[in-house]
Amino acid sequence: MGKSTVFNMLTGLNQHVGNWPGKTIEQKTGVVNYKGYKIDLVDLPGTYSLTANSLEERIARNYLLKNRPDAVIIILNAATLEHSLYLLTELINLPIPIVVGLNMMDVAKQQGFQIEENVLSAALGDTPVIPIVASHNQGLNKLLDAAIEVSQHPNQTLSQKYRITPSDYPHQEIQKQITSKIQGKLPAIYPTDWIALKLLEGDSEITSMVKESAPETWKSIEMLLIDHEDTFLDIAGSRYAWIERLVRAAMTNPRKGTISLTDRLDKIATHPFAGLLLLIGISGAVFWLTYTLANPIVYWLGNSIISPLALWSKSALGNAPFWLQGLISDGIINGAGMVLTFLPILFFFFAAMGFLEDIGYLTRAAYVMDRFMHWMGLHGRSFMPLFLGFGCNVPSIMGTRIIEDRRARILTIMLSPLVPCTGRIAVITFLAPAFFGKSALIAVWGLVSLNLVILASLGILTNKFIYKGKRTAFIMEIPLYHVPNPRTIGLFIWNNLVEFTKRAGTIILLVAIVMWWLSNYPGGNIENSILAQFGHQLAPLGHCLGWQDWRITIALLTSFLAKENTISTLSVLYKIEESGNLAANIASSLTMPSRLGFLAIQMLFIPCVATVAAIRKEAGTKWMVINILLLLFISFSAGAIIYWGLTLLGVK
Amino acid sequence: MLKQLLTILQDETIYQVEDIANKLGTSTAMVVAMLGMLTRQGYLGEVEQACTSACKGCALAKQCKVASRTDAHIWVMNAR
Structure with a gap:
């Protein structure tokens, strides 16, 4: 609202900052020397009303009632008048002179609002209404003049001041009955009709006070209150009706009624059907852009930087021991280094997401998607966590x-790993061109869609047969579209790439080194290594899913530590510097059905260890185990169905 | 007016503030103001979109913040 700005502008250095007695809320007081007057100014805590919902509200109203200041300056935000007028509807009923400071008049004008302060003042019974721009020190002297004026003629001011009388409220008869019951039984500082009103509003502090001060009549008051439980809604509702009349009379917006660009765009973007089509189209475009722009760079980095660097390091370390040569060339450069070629994929993906978010589109996407969330028995609070899963x-x-x-929370946790994270998306984007050629984009899109379809189906089934969840209303205030800010998008990309690079330099590097060691010991021959022996034990599983090469099963298992490890492990095990393009080499050992099956498993497999640990922390061991078993079942079933289905259809 | 708003919200579906404003014949600013009041009274809950109070002390709070910068206000009905 600018209350503190006004206070600081008026008091300057003559301020004292402490705490309200017995409270942890900051208290600011100051002195203003103006036109020969020495004015003591108190900055009350910011509040929306005078009902004891918060400590701030209690402090503010108790100060006003107990200290009865000579005048109260209430600062309203002219750009959001409806928000700040509620407090005025309460203040105006107190026997204290008021001055209204209409702040941010410049912003209101920019937004097309025209506020007639004279109309506002007249509607408030000639209460002074002063337009100000506190940040530019405009109108503050007039504000002080008005405050001095009303404080010098309090009786005249109070008699003129408009009051929302009991007749404006429903339940006025009840208010009168309560007023008569408590008359003379409470400390004199409290206006009796105000106390009655607060009791009807369900104010906890006032209720306790009346219980203590008038125990003999409390029972009968309580009976009245029980019979009129919903009075708060009526009282607050009538205040809002008054606010609406006031705003309609005093404020005009010439732009109102014109159809803005946002309105036109939103007719499509938030339409139940067209909005969904647009969302599908935009998601497809994001993958197309990422794939088209990033993949040439990914292959250039792999073929022209990582592979030659690995070869060079091998020859440069020609005289070094075998383990050092292999570790640096195959383990570190080929393994962890290959994962760094994901950077272009992530760059373009995050650039597209950052752009969509910065212009305000993602909010619309959330709105469109929420209809589906309702089908899944999830309410609005679940969207944001699930949406985060894409990162x-x-x-x-x-x-x-x-x-x-808790029920909705557990369901959201169980579904979260099915949202494909950037790690999974990067792995399939890296492999898809070699696996599917010109159909790569459709395959990537199909795999992402498969995850979301399984997520939605699981949600709907769980909701229908297990939870039988009740839906709740969900309200969204959608902001205007805005011109994207390159700096914001740049920071979004940068933060995400830094996070990824940190992961590549820690967990992915560590796994690559361990994989290299396990695939070279004992004897330096991969086929006799510890890893190969373990891999051969898992061969039957690979055979069921359509691949004969144990290295693929091992790569899949290492994705448990970090999704990107699939690529680093395959790089180590396939020794790409000797045999050319990694993805092409893997593709050559798989049929088309097994390639699709493998990537489907990769997308649906149990999440990385960090996610599993997070599930255990947030939902407990039982749900963690259920989640692991569920995802193992879903991923291997999907992989087997895809492989055997396509094979039986004759796809090769 | 507040009662009418709550009656509309009994429908347990998804709304834009604008839809509600049209139904009540008032401005979106009035609806937002009333939603704020209902939130303070506990009828509604405002959805936190970034990791804020619930995630205090979480090492991933920064990452959450980066990924969830949508500036829409979202409210849901609370069970009362």
């Missing part, structure tokens, strides 16, 4: 803390 599943799981209902 990383860990914050997605942690983000479910905002969901109060």
Whole structure:
């Protein structure tokens, strides 16, 4: 509202900052020397009303009632008048002279609002209404003049002041009955009709006070209150009706009624059907852009930087021991280094997401998607955590803390790993061109869609047969579209790339080194290594899913530590510097059905260890185990169905 | 007016503030103001979109913030 700005502008250095007695809320007092007057100014805590909903509101109203200041300056935000007028409807009923400072008049004008302060003042019974721009020190002297004026003629001011009388409220008869019951029984500082009104509003502090001060009549008052439980809604509703009349009379917006660009765009973007089509189209375009722009760079980095660097390091370390040569060339450069070629994929993906978010589109996407969330028995609070999963599943799981209902929270946690994180998306984007050629984009899109379809189906089934969840209303205030800010988008990309690079330099590097060691010991031959022996044990599983090469099963298992490890492990095990393009080499050992099956498993497999740990922390061990078993079942079933289905259809 | 608003919200579906304003014949600013009041009274809950109070102390709070910067206000009905 600018209350503190006004206070600071008026008092300057003559301020004292402390705490309200016995409270942790900051108290600011100051002295203003103006036109020969020494004015003591108190900055009351910011409040929306005078009902004891918060400590701030209690402090503010108790100060006003107990200290009865000579005048109260209430600062309203002219640009959001409806928000700040509620407090005025309460203040105006207190026997204290008031001056209204209409702040941010410049912003209101920019937004097309025209406020007639004279109309506002007349509607308030000639209460002074002063337009100000506190940040530019405009109108503050007039504000002080008005405050001095009303404080010098309090009786005249109070008699003129408009009051929302009991007849404006429903339940006025009840208010009168309560007023008569408490008359003379409470401390004199409290106006009796105000106390009656607060009792009807359900004010906890006033209720306790009346209980203590008038125990003999409390029972009969309580009976009246029980019979009129919903009076708060009536009283507050009548205040809002008064606010609406006041705003209609005093404020005009010539732009109102004109159809803005946002309105026109939103007719499509938030339409139940067209909005969904647009969302599908935009998601497809994001993957197309990422794929088209990033993949040439990914292959250039792999073929022209990582592979030659690995070869060079091998020859440069020609005289070094075998383990050092292999570790640096195959383990570190080929393994962890290959994962760094994901950077262009992530760059374009985050650039597209950052752009969509910055212009305000993602909010519309959330609105369109929420209809589906309702089908799944999830309410609005679940959208944001699930949406976070597109970046990383860990914050997605942690983000479910905002969901109060445990049932909805557990369901959201269980579904979160099915949202494909950037790690999974990067892996399939890296492999798809070599696996599917010109159909790569459709395959990537189909795989992402498969995850979301399974997520939605699981949600709907769980909701229908297990939870039988009740839906709740969900309201969204959608902001205007805005011109994207390159700096904001740049920071979004940068933060995400830094996070990824940190992961590549830690967990992915560590796994690559361990994989190299396990695939080279004992004897330096991969086929006799510890890893190969373990891999051969898992061969039957691979055979069921359509691949004969144990290295693929191992790569899949290492994705448990970080999704990107699939690529680093395959790089180590396939020794790409000797045999050319990694993805092409893997593709050559798989049929078309098994390629699709493998990527489907990769997308649906149990999440990385960090996500599993987050599930355990947030939902407990039982749900973690259920989630792992569920995802193992879903991923291997999907992979097997795809492989055997396509094979039986004759796809090769 | 507040009672009418709550009656509309009994429908348990998704709304834009604009839809509600049209139904009540008032401005979106009035609806937002009333939603704020209902939130303070506990009828509604405002959805936190970034990791804020619930995620205090979480090492991933920064990452959450980065990924969820949508500036829409969202409210849901609370069970009462």
